[in-house]
Amino acid sequence: MRWNKRKLTDRIMSFLAASCVVIAVVPLLSILYTVTVNGLSSINIDFLTKLPRPVGEAGGGLGNAIEGTFIVVGIACIIGLPAGILSGVYLSEYGDNRFGRFVSFVADVLAGTPSIVAGIFGYAFIVLYFGSFSAIAGGVALSVLMVPIVTRTTEESLKLVPGSIREASLALGIPGWKTTLYIIISTARGGIITGALLSIARISGETAPLLFTSFGNMFWAGGIDKPVSTLPVQIYTYAITPFPDWHAKAWGGALVLIILILILNIGVRLFTKKKYGM
Amino acid sequence: MQNKITVEALNAWFGAKHVLKNINLCFQENRITAIIGPSGCGKSTFIRCLNRMHEVVPHAKISGTVLVDGRDIYENGTDPVDIRRCIGMVFQKPNPFPTMSIYDNVAAGLKLNGVKDKRILDKAVEESLKKAALWDEVKNDLNKSGVSLSGGQQQRLCIARALAVEPRIILFDEPCSALDPISTSKIEDLMIDLKEKYTLVIVTHNMQQAARVSDFTAFFLMGEMIEFGDTKQIFKNPKEKSTEDYITGRFG
Numbered sequence: 438m439r440w441n442k443r444k445l446t447d448r449i450m451s452f453l454a455a456s457c458v459v460i461a462v463v464p465l466l467s468i469l470y471t472v473t474v475n476g477l478s479s480i481n482i483d484f485l486t487k488l489p490r491p492v493g494e495a496g497g498g499l500g501n502a503i504e505g506t507f508i509v510v511g512i513a514c515i516i517g518l519p520a521g522i523l524s525g526v527y528l529s530e531y532g533d534n535r536f537g538r539f540v541s542f543v544a545d546v547l548a549g550t551p552s553i554v555a556g557i558f559g560y561a562f563i564v565l566y567f568g569s570f571s572a573i574a575g576g577v578a579l580s581v582l583m584v585p586i587v588t589r590t591t592e593e594s595l596k597l598v599p600g601s602i603r604e605a606s607l608a609l610g611i612p613g614w615k616t617t618l619y620i621i622i623s624t625a626r627g628g629i630i631t632g633a634l635l636s637i638a639r640i641s642g643e644t645a646p647l648l649f650t651s652f653g654n655m656f657w658a659g660g661i662d663k664p665v666s667t668l669p670v671q672i673y674t675y676a677i678t679p680f681p682d683w684h685a686k687a688w689g690g691a692l693v694l695i696i697l698i699l700i701l702n703i704g705v706r707l708f709t710k711k712k713y714g715m
Numbered sequence: 716m717q718n719k720i721t722v723e724a725l726n727a728w729f730g731a732k733h734v735l736k737n738i739n740l741c742f743q744e745n746r747i748t749a750i751i752g753p754s755g756c757g758k759s760t761f762i763r764c765l766n767r768m769h770e771v772v773p774h775a776k777i778s779g780t781v782l783v784d785g786r787d788i789y790e791n792g793t794d795p796v797d798i799r800r801c802i803g804m805v806f807q808k809p810n811p812f813p814t815m816s817i818y819d820n821v822a823a824g825l826k827l828n829g830v831k832d833k834r835i836l837d838k839a840v841e842e843s844l845k846k847a848a849l850w851d852e853v854k855n856d857l858n859k860s861g862v863s864l865s866g867g868q869q870q871r872l873c874i875a876r877a878l879a880v881e882p883r884i885i886l887f888d889e890p891c892s893a894l895d896p897i898s899t900s901k902i903e904d905l906m907i908d909l910k911e912k913y914t915l916v917i918v919t920h921n922m923q924q925a926a927r928v929s930d931f932t933a934f935f936l937m938g939e940m941i942e943f944g945d946t947k948q949i950f951k952n953p954k955e956k957s958t959e960d961y962i963t964g965r966f967g
Contacts, residue, residue: 533773601810605873608768609824609880610800619827624814 472691479689489655489671492680499690501657505572505665506697508658509651510641512576517583517640518633524584525591525629530617532592541592548585555581556646564650570664575651579640586639590632594625630708638701642694644669668694719744719884719914720765725779727760727769734760736938738779742884742931747906747915749929749946751922753961756935758918759807762886765916766802767795783884800828803877807889809869811861811876817844818857820872824880839879847875848905867898874905885909887917891924903928922962926950934958 483498490497524544528537559578564570598621606616622629647653652664653674659665668690675687720742727735735757742748750758763769767788769777780787788798811820819826821840830836840857844850849871853864861872870890877885887906891899906915906928919925925932925946932949934942934957942949942958953959960966 599810601806601808602812604768604771605806605810605812605876606823606827607771608766608799608804608806609827609876610796610798611824611827612796615827620812620823624812626814 469695472688472695475685475688476690476692479685480692484686484689485693488657489686492678492683499666499668499671499686499693501655502653502666502668502671502690503693505651505653505658505667506641506669506694508572508661508665509575509579509647509667510637512573512661513579513583513640514637516576517580517636518587520580521584521587521636522591522629522633524588525595526617526622528588528592529595530621544585544588547581548589550581551645552582552643553645553648555579556648556650559646559650567662569662570650570652572651572658572661572663572665575647575665575667576661578646578650579643582643582646583636583640586636587632590635591625591629594628594632595621597628598624627709631705634701634705634708638698638705641698641701642669644673648673668697717744718742719784720916721780721782722765723780723782725761725764725781726777727757727764728776729760729772730774734938735764738940740933740940740943742914742916744914745910745912746930747910747917747928748931748933749925750916750918750933750935751920751925751961752935753966754920757938758935759888761935762804762888762916762918765884765886766804767798768804770795800824800880801882801884803880803882803885805870805873805877805885805887805890808893809866809873811864811869811872813860813862815861816858817853817861817864817872820861821875821879824876828880840875843875843879844872846878846909847871848901848908849875865898867894867901870894870898870902871905874902878909882913884914884916887915887919889918889920892920899924922950934961936961 483496484500485498485503486500487496487498488501489499524540528541528544531537532540555578558581559574563574563577567574602624603616603621606620607613611620647667647670651667651670653666653670654664655666672687672690672694675683675690678684718741722738722740722742725735725738725740726733738761750761752758760769764777765781765788769775777789779789781789783798783802787793812823815823818840821843822836825836825839830839841850841854844853849868852868853859853872861869864872870893874885874890891902894902903924906917909915910930917925917929929946931944932946933940934949934953934955936957942953942955944954949958950962953962
């Protein structure tokens with residue numbers, strides 16, 4: 438084969454692109470590898486179902502943290518998903534005005550807010566008001582992070598629905614609100630569900646907003662107005678101690694969290710593999 | 716023969732742009748009327764005024780009267796939704812609802828207007844697909860996606876969808892411009908069948924098509940209606956110079 442300038446450029450550029458892929462993928466694989474190697478040994482049935490034990494005692498687990506994560510993320514979903522999805526519908530369907538552009542801007546700013554600030558919000562508005570750390574405060578803080586993500590993805594997927602679909606529906610004598618609800622949203626549902634699941638995956642791993650909202654404890658959840666343990670906070674708590682026993686538990690917790698988020702992402706994949714291949 | 720639609724002094728604007736200028740035109744019942752003219756002459760805007768789809772576009776304005784069976788569809792208190800239910804529309808590009816099956820596409824108009832009875836829906840779907848000459852091709856695949864069909868089949872699906880809500884008038888906005896000649900001739904045959912029961916208005920760029928299917932033809936130019944008459948007369952002896960220039964291909 439003869440080398441000329443065009444082929445040489447092609448080779449160099451392909452090589453550069455491939456190197457960038459390696460740079461992007463290596464840290465990811467390295468994290469997965471490290472967490473699996475260090476965490477796998479701690480995981481057993483007790484680890485997933487039992488309460489933590491004091492340092493030095495063998496056994497025990499993170500059952501309460503897993504439970505707490507589900508409670509706090511559940512609360513965040515109850516608040517964040519309707520607010521986010523409806524805001525997205527508003528922006529895409531009725532938001533072509535000054536107020537709509539303002540809401541878009543606010544959503545963008547909110548999306549860029551450091552997560553610790555969401556924690557301070559939950560602390561200031563819920564914890565101080567009720568006088569105690571609580572699962573609700575954690576859920577509210579996480580929903581603050583969730584709303585802009587869901588709003589934006591909903592808006593974007595609705596805007597992808599061609600205008601001709603809306604016209605087809607209106608021309609059938611279907612009223613505007615039914616067109617939005619049953620035709621436009623149903624056409625965009627794949628994108629909306631994907632956005633919702635990705636936002637859940639994103640907030641499930643948040644630690645900072647929970648540190649001084651849901652706080653943490655060593656027992657099963659006593660109610661949504663009480664502090665609850667969550668996986669990220671529990672991992673953080675264990676990881677900053679000097680005890681190797683707890684370090685191992687932190688690794689195990691990290692592996693559980695990664696697996697949960699992985700399951701969510703696989704869920705996204707299954708949902709986006711849509712029924713009719715569009 | 717009765718006038719189904721009577722348009723009087725119709726003007727339409729997009730913002731400050733005056734796109735239709737004082738149009739007066741009648742459409743006869745159970746006849747096909749074609750509207751021809753070069754791009755941008757206001758043909759599509761005109762038929763969108765006939766089922767109040769023009770006002771869906773932001774900043775669109777309209778004045779004048781459109782009488783359907785003697786009643787002004789722009790009268791105060793008239794709900795555009797009711798108007799669109801009796802005046803169906805088929806668009807230039809086939810636009811079936813992408814996440815719905817063939818069955819649901821046809822049933823959509825009825826379902827979303829409150830029809831729940833499965834037997835009524837089944838019957839309406841079958842009849843509409845038969846009228847649209849699509850039944851034999853899809854009767855075993857009613858649960859398949861509407862967008863899995865070919866372009867011509869999709870367009871007939873859209874016609875079936877429009878027929879299912881039982882309109883009396885159907886507006887076709889360049890229904891064949893995205894289709895191949897075989898699909899086009901199927902749709903043309905279909906339109907000729909449909910005129911027994913419906914009043915049809917078709918906008919087309921294709922003059923042979925207008926000559927083949929229509930009973931009457933209107934020629935539009937720069938937002939004005941230049942000439943209207945029997946299709947044979949328009950194509951054989953146009954009265955206006957610009958009509959003749961257009962149909963002989965001298966411009967447009």
